[in-house]
Amino acid sequence: MKKIYYIPILAAFLLVGSCFEDLDDNLNPASTTTINDFIYRGLNFFYLYKADTPQLANDAFADETAKNAFISSFDSPESIFDFLKSDQDRFSILVDNYVELENSLSGISLNNGMEYGLVLYPDNSGNVFGYVRYVLPDTDAEAKGIQRGDIFNTIDGQQITENNFRSLLDPNSYEIGLATYDGETITPTGETVQLTKTEYTENPIYVQRTYTIEGVKVGYIMYNQFNRDFDPELNAVFGNFNAEGVAELILDLRYNGGGSVETATDLASMITGQFNGEVFYTEEWNEDRQEQYAEPGLFNNEISNGEAINSLNLTKVYIITSSRSASASELVINGLAPYIDVVQVGDTTTGKFQASFLLYDAPAPNFSRSQANPNHTYAMLPLVFKTANAAGNTDYVDGLDPDITIRENYANLGTLGDMTEPLLAEALNDALTILRPIVPFNVLEEVGDSNMGNPLEGVMVVDQL
Structure with a gap:
């Protein structure tokens, strides 16, 4: 069975108090060199792209004195982090307040x-x-x-x-x-x-509907973040779909920037069910960590609290995407593709196939919250492994392309969950041949959104070792 990682988010809240408390008032500030050393140690140990940065090599320095001189030469944690990152890394993050990051992981x-x-x-x-x-x-x-x-x-x-x-x-x-x-x-x-x-605290299940069209039951769910705290609610939605006899499913991930790998695996198992124990994804870590840590993610039959998964046993699913659909959203699409017919409707996704977990300034290999240096609140979410599906597909840096291309029309967005909403209607049209005209419109360039300040935007997270 896939090992279960767990970040004790609730425990972190209990230790810290108010979710948005300014911890700087309670610290004896750590030196820049101390924080830089943490960043170097964490990336040297776990970073997926360690081989791209010569200074991260195990034999990069003649002795500890030379290594320490390198670490202390940077005037900020951000500068050494940026220097050590690979050019192919778009997603590793460093934060100076891990409480905010923990809140984001729980949807707060x-x-x-x-x-x-x-x-x-x-x-x-x-x-x-x-x-x-x-x-x-x-x-x-x-x-x-x-x-x-x-x-x-x-x-x-x-x-x-x-x-x-x-x-x-x-x-x-x-x-x-x-x-x-x-x-x-x-x-x-x-x-x-x-x-x-x-x-x-946002419930990631924004819309759920069951439609009866020409005698066929169609389930629709708009799901906006892979948040483990809401796994029981997600499983309950699929229990309702089962009870209602859903034969076609439309999963709307157009605004879903990612989240928990475990939740993505559970969701794929809810959509299917007939592949329990088979490989959903494989992992590629850096050369030093591959043998010890790499382990395939498997389709499973229960969520993290032990509750049995409500599976639909489908052989086809429609997934609505946009350029904002990332990481765990893409993992669901890519992981299901070798097993069932995945019809992607919308726009090309972000292109993130790597996973991260949270590293605190603590001893290797755990870098755990419980042993974190109490004198600063820096933490990292570096890329630690990349995923591939059972057929070996990975490295989709340009995103996953839709089978049916359609973007939102800002002059006519429609109502989410309504069968006439353009992207949902396009999926229904393909599933059940409900012919509808597509009205051309001016396609414009998006430059940002309400999640641009969220440190976890586009991040795929596995829970701590």
Whole structure:
């Protein structure tokens, strides 16, 4: 059976207290060299691309004095981390506050409830408008009447541009200026809405539906993060699908930037069930760690709490994707592909096939939270292994291409879960031949979204050793 890693997130909260407490007030600050040494030790031991950086080689330095001189030559933890990273690494991260990172792993964030994308104007001006993808329940955005499809183009009265969007949207409270978009022109309405972020835990299961079309039961689920804390709820959805006799499934991962590898394996097992014990993915670690740590991930029949998985035993699944679908989302697609017919609908995915786990400043090999240096809160999520499916497919750096290409039309997003919503309708059309016209529209460039400040965006996580 696949080894189970576990990051004691709840224990971390109990130790730290408030999720967003500023720990700097409670520390005797560690020196930069001490933190640099942690970064070097962690990457030297676990980094997937260790071979790409000569200074990480086990024989890189003549003695400890030379190695220590190298480590102390960097004036910040960020500078040594950036130096040691491989050019092919787009996803390893270093944070200076691991409490925020732990919160993100459990789906906790400061959030006003407006999940949005940011798009360049079609006139090449460099101006940007935002479009609301969805609104989280019981948040300020919901209370203020913000809805999917709303357009905004100013923050606190200032036009959003490709150069200022990050700083404008970073504060915990800001005022959006609403606009309309007709496919060509963005027109301000003069209406404004003040939005305030509060601490929020997001349920990643955003929509679940069962449709009966021409006598066929079709299940639909929009799933927005692979979060182990909600595995029982995810399993319950598939229990309902089973009870309702679902014969076709549409899994919507268009806004899912990834998360837990174990949850991805469980979800694949919920979709199938007939491949229990067979290889879902394999692992490739660095040369030093491969023999000891590499172990295939297997289709299984229970979630992490021991509850039996509710499996549909399907031989075909439709998966809706966008350029934001990453890591664990891609693992589900790639891992299922050798076994069943996976029809990908939407846009090309991000292209992340590597996994990470959280390293604290503690002794190797565990780098554990319980032994972490109490004098700083730096931690790393380095890439530690890459995944391949049972057929050996990996290294999809340019993403996974859809079988049916369609992008969201910002002028006509539709209602999530409604059979007329364009991407869902396209999947239904292929599954059940419900013919519908596709109306051409202006495809624009997206430059960011509401998750651009999330340190875990696009990260695929295995739990700690």
